[in-house]
Amino acid sequence: MSRGLGTLQREILATLKADQYRFWRSPDAPRDVHSLSDCRWHLAKMRGQKHGNTPATRSFSATFSRAARGLIEAGFLEVVNEIGRGQVRLKRKSKR
Numbered sequence: 001m002s003r004g005l006g007t008l009q010r011e012i013l014a015t016l017k018a019d020q021y022r023f024w025r026s027p028d029a030p031r032d033v034h035s036l037s038d039c040r041w042h043l044a045k046m047r048g049q050k051h052g053n054t055p056a057t058r059s060f061s062a063t064f065s066r067a068a069r070g071l072i073e074a075g076f077l078e079v080v081n082e083i084g085r086g087q088v089r090l091k092r093k094s095k096r
Helices: 007-017 019-024 036-046 058-074
Strands: 033-035 077-079 087-090
Touching: 007 036, 007 058, 007 087, 033 036, 036 058, 058 077
Parallel strands: none
Antiparallel strands: 033 087, 077 087
């Protein structure tokens, strides 16, 4: 039984919805498509899991991947395969 969205899942959705992060789109992507790798980079930096240009820690990357996969499975995010790997679109309503 699900307990609802986790803290990182809520942070991912808030980050993708925030207007100041619109630059995270691929240049070829439509306006409503976002890059999960850029979102992961930003959240890792905010949480102190990233320093300078070094990648996020493995544990944070794994946690982020599980959280993002859960959002996709729950219907909050939709994978956009035609644009490139790691590109998602926010869905208006979830399947829950």
